[in-house]
């Protein structure tokens with residue numbers, strides 16, 4: 001079955017209306033969700049996402065004042081120290097001082113992945129499944145990395161408005177790679 005792709009405005013509206021909300025597979029109140037920044041329209045991560053990306057963590061020696069650490073790949077500024085529940089210690093920009101897991105950071109941001117997918121949909125007159133969009137966002141670990149809360153929140157953000165042609169091209173190549181990984185079984 002083929003369907004006309006929604007206009008970018010319509011798909012933006014669908015996202016704003018919480019189109020992806022029913023894709024959450026985290027149980028409600030699960031603290032696994034606490035590391036997710038509020039990015040409107042972005043699909044929910046998989047329940048395994050955090051543990052997979054932070055799988056490189058190492059246990060700290062006794063008496064070091066923290067339980068686990070891992071290098072910050074987002075800012076390249078050294079160790080992220082965590083307590084026994086994987087909550088970031090001394091985290092910057094932690095809402096209300098509440099400890100939470102350090103975030104899973106995107107190398108190519110969702111905004112550009114979303115734009116690249118919209119362009120594919122328009123060009124091919126087909127629309128991607130929600131499962132595929134989720135895979136593009138969270139399914140390929142080569143686009144995900146560790147990061148301090150502060151490193152993820154700080155710095156210049158790449159947006160659709162300020163992205164360079166190369167960044168947009170890189171996002172398109174990444175989506176192509178995901179289509180191949182899913183053997184082309186990506187359209188509604």
Ligand SMILES: [Zn+2]
Nearest residue numbers: 072075148151
């Ligand atoms: Zn950092």
